[in-house]
Amino acid sequence: MNIVVPVKLVPDLVEELTVDASGSALDTAWLRLIINEFDDHAIEQAILLKEQSGGQVVVVSPNAEGVEDMLFTASAKGADQLIKLNGDFEDGVNNHGLARALATLLRDLQPDLILTGVQAHNDLDGSLGPLLAQYLEMPYVGYVSGVTADSGKVVARKEYPGGLIAEMEVTLPAVLGIQAAEQPPRYVAISKVRQAMKTAAIDEQEAATLDPSGGPTVSRMYQPEATEQATMISGSEDEIAARIIDIFKESGVL
Amino acid sequence: MATAAHQAQAPTPSQTFFASLYEVASGERVRTCLQCGMCSGVCPFGYLMDFPPSRIITALRADVFEEVLATDTVWMCVSCYACTEVCPADIPVTAGLMTRAKEELLLAGNVPTELQGALENSQRYGNPQGESPRKRADWATGVEPAVTVLGRDKRPVDVLWFVGDYPSYHPRVQLTTKALARVLNALGIDFGILGPEENSDGDTQRLAGERGLFEMLAEKNGRVFGKYQFNEIITTDPHAYNALKNEYPALGISYPVRHYTQFLADQLDQLQPLLKQEVNATVTYHDPCYLGRANGVFDEPRALLEAIPGVKLVEMSHNHATSLCCGGGGGGMWLDGFQWEKAHARLSEWRVNEAVAAGANILATACPYEPPRFEDAIKTVKEAGVLVVKDIAELLAEAL
Numbered sequence: 001m002n003i004v005v006p007v008k009l010v011p012d013l014v015e016e017l018t019v020d021a022s023g024s025a026l027d028t029a030w031l032r033l034i035i036n037e038f039d040d041h042a043i044e045q046a047i048l049l050k051e052q053s054g055g056q057v058v059v060v061s062p063n064a065e066g067v068e069d070m071l072f073t074a075s076a077k078g079a080d081q082l083i084k085l086n087g088d089f090e091d092g093v094n095n096h097g098l099a100r101a102l103a104t105l106l107r108d109l110q111p112d113l114i115l116t117g118v119q120a121h122n123d124l125d126g127s128l129g130p131l132l133a134q135y136l137e138m139p140y141v142g143y144v145s146g147v148t149a150d151s152g153k154v155v156a157r158k159e160y161p162g163g164l165i166a167e168m169e170v171t172l173p174a175v176l177g178i179q180a181a182e183q184p185p186r187y188v189a190i191s192k193v194r195q196a197m198k199t200a201a202i203d204e205q206e207a208a209t210l211d212p213s214g215g216p217t218v219s220r221m222y223q224p225e226a227t228e229q230a231t232m233i234s235g236s237e238d239e240i241a242a243r244i245i246d247i248f249k250e251s252g253v254l
Numbered sequence: 255m256a257t258a259a260h261q262a263q264a265p266t267p268s269q270t271f272f273a274s275l276y277e278v279a280s281g282e283r284v285r286t287c288l289q290c291g292m293c294s295g296v297c298p299f300g301y302l303m304d305f306p307p308s309r310i311i312t313a314l315r316a317d318v319f320e321e322v323l324a325t326d327t328v329w330m331c332v333s334c335y336a337c338t339e340v341c342p343a344d345i346p347v348t349a350g351l352m353t354r355a356k357e358e359l360l361l362a363g364n365v366p367t368e369l370q371g372a373l374e375n376s377q378r379y380g381n382p383q384g385e386s387p388r389k390r391a392d393w394a395t396g397v398e399p400a401v402t403v404l405g406r407d408k409r410p411v412d413v414l415w416f417v418g419d420y421p422s423y424h425p426r427v428q429l430t431t432k433a434l435a436r437v438l439n440a441l442g443i444d445f446g447i448l449g450p451e452e453n454s455d456g457d458t459q460r461l462a463g464e465r466g467l468f469e470m471l472a473e474k475n476g477r478v479f480g481k482y483q484f485n486e487i488i489t490t491d492p493h494a495y496n497a498l499k500n501e502y503p504a505l506g507i508s509y510p511v512r513h514y515t516q517f518l519a520d521q522l523d524q525l526q527p528l529l530k531q532e533v534n535a536t537v538t539y540h541d542p543c544y545l546g547r548a549n550g551v552f553d554e555p556r557a558l559l560e561a562i563p564g565v566k567l568v569e570m571s572h573n574h575a576t577s578l579c580c581g582g583g584g585g586g587m588w589l590d591g592f593q594w595e596k597a598h599a600r601l602s603e604w605r606v607n608e609a610v611a612a613g614a615n616i617l618a619t620a621c622p623y624e625p626p627r628f629e630d631a632i633k634t635v636k637e638a639g640v641l642v643v644k645d646i647a648e649l650l651a652e653a654l
Contacts, residue, residue, distance in 0.1 A: 184367050184370075187365045187370040187373060188363075189357075190467045190470055191361070191466035
C-alpha cells in the first residue's frame with residue numbers, strides 16, 4: 001500500500017505568541033515551529049500500517065524552518081520517502097491554498113491512502129484533510145484513532161463523543177484525518193536521526209502558485225480581552241428563569 | 255577457540271553487546287565477574303528487576319541477551335552507583351553494563367513513554383521539562399546585584415556558573431538557585447551565567463541510554479563555552495559536575511570544574527565570618543549519588559554545614575559511600591509513574607524515614623533533584639512531621 005502523509009509545522013506554544021505590526025498575523029520573529037501533534041500521530045499510524053501490512057510511507061511537508069529535521073526524524077522512524085514542497089509559504093498559507101498545492105503533488109504520487117492530522121491549532125479555514133479529499137475527489141473520514149488494512153479497503157475506527165467508536169470500511173484511495181495513532185508516536189534515538197541525515201534524501205518539489213481562495217481574510221488578530229459584561233442573577237429558580245426570559249425579550253431574541 | 259565456521263556466523267546479540275562493553279573504560283572487567291550477586295543485592299530496585307546487573311552478566315554468558323532486551327525492568331535502574339561501589343571485581347556496572355543495556359533498549363524502541371517526553375524535550379528545548387529556552391535566566395529577575403548573563407553583558411568573568419535545568423526552571427529549586435546567588439554575591443565572586451544559551455548538561459539523558467542526545471547537548475554547551483572568557487566553571491547540579499568533569503573532556507570540551515560545595519568549602523575562611531545568624535537545627539546530610547559515590551566528594555558539603563552556627567550535624571544510617579539514591583538519577587526523575595507502577599515504593603520515602611530516624615529536623619541536600627523529591631515524600635510519610643528539606647546553599651544564605 002502506498003501511504004502518503006502530508007504534515008505541517010505549526011507555531012510551538014512553548015513560546016509566547018505575539019501579534020505583528022499589521023495587527024492581523026502572528027509575529028514570526030520569535031516563532032518556533034513544531035510538527036502539528038496530530039500529524040505526528042498520522043506518521044506513526046502510517047508506519048504502524050506499513051509494519052503490519054507492508055507498503056511504503058511518503059511524508060510530505062511544505063517548506064518551513066526546521067522541516068528537514070522533522071523529515072529526517074520521520075525517516076528514522078521508518079518513512080521511505082521524504083518530500084519538501086517549496087513555494088511561497090513564508091508569509092503563511094491557509095489550508096485551502098495548501099490543500100490545492102498538495103493535491104497537485106499527491107495526484108502524481110498515486111497514493112492508496114492519505115493520512116493527515118485531523119486538525120491543527122492554526123487551522124483558520126477548516127482542517128486540511130476534508131479539503132484534500134474534495135480536491136482529489138476521494139472519500140474522507142476524520143477523528144480516526146486506528147486503521148487496519150484489508151485488500152482494496154481499510155477499516156477505520158472513528159471516535160464519536162460519549163466514548164463511542166465506529167468501525168468504518170473505507171474504499172481506497174481515501175483520506176483519513178488521524179486523531180490518534182494506535183500507539184503513541186515512537187521515540188527514535190538521536191543517533192538514528194543523525195544516521196538518517198546522512199543516508200536519507202529529501203526530494204524537493206516546487207508548488208504551483210498558491211490559490212488561497214475560499215479561505216477567510218483575517219482583519220484583526222488579538223489576545224483575548226477581559227470584559228465586564230457578566231451579570232449574576234440571584235433569587236429562586238422561578239425568579240431567575242423569569243428574569244432570563246425578560247432579558248431575552250429586552251434584547252430581542254424572544 | 256573460535257572455529258572458521260563459528261566466525262562466519264553473524265554475532266549474536268550477546269556477543270555484540272559484550273564487545274561494545276570493551277569500548278567503555280575498564281569494560282573488559284565484566285569478564286572477571288564472580289557472580290557474587292552483591293550488585294543485585296545492594297541495588298535499591300534489584301529485587302524487582304527481571305535482570306538485575308549480575309543476571310544481565312549471566313544472560314550474556316549464556317548467550318541469551320535478547321531476553322534482557324525483551325524486558326523493561328532495566329528502566330528501574332537509577333544509575334546510583336551502589337552496585338559499582340560494592341563490586342569486588344571493580345566492574346563498571348553503572349557506567350558500562352547498565353548504561354549500555356539502556357542504550358540497547360532505547361535503540362530497540364523499548365522506552366517508557368514518560369521517559370520519551372523528557373528526551374524529546376531535551377532535544378528540542380535543551381531542557382527535559384520542555385520549558386522555553388528563552389526563559390532559562392528568568393529565575394534571576396529581581397536578584398540584586400543583577401546576575402551577569404554572558405551573552406547579554408559581554409564581559410569576561412572569573413567564574414562561569416553552569417546553573418542547570420531544575421535550578422533554572424523548577425519553582426522549588428529556583429529558591430536554592432537564588433540562595434546560591436546570594437552566597438556568591440556575599441563572597442564578592444565575579445560570576446556569570448549563560449542564560450538562554452545554556453543547554454541541559456545531558457548527563458542524566460546519557461545514563462538513561464540516550465548517548466546521542468548527550469553528545470548533541472554537550473556539543474552545544476561546548477560551542478557556547480568557547481564563545482566566552484572565564485577561568486573556571488561551577489555547577490549547582492552534581493550531574494552537571496559529573497558530565498563536565500568526567501564525560502565532556504572525551505568530546506574535547508575540557509574546563510576546570512567544581513561543584514558549588516567544593517568551591518565554597520575552598521573559600522571557607524572568607525565565608526565563615528559572614529555566617530552570623532544561628533540556624534538552630536539538627537541537620538542530616540544526604541550524599542547525592544553523583545557528588546558522593548561517583549565523584550568522592552563527601553567532606554566539603556559537611557564542612558559547609560558545620561560552619562553554620564547552631565547546626566548540629568547527624569548522620570543517617572546510610573551515609574557517605576552507602577548513601578541511598580533519591581530515585582531521580584539515571585532517568586528516574588522522568589520515570590516516576592513507571593517506577594511506582596512496578597515498585598509501589600519510592601526511594602525518596604525510604605530516605606525521609608532515615609532522616610526522621612536520625613533525629614533530624616532538617617534534611618540537607620546538594621543536588622537540585624532532591625528538594626522536590628524529598629518534599630513530596632514528606633507529604634506521604636506519616637512520621638516525617640516537621641522535617642524540612644533545605645539545600646546547603648539555602649542554609650548558608652539563611653545564616654548570612
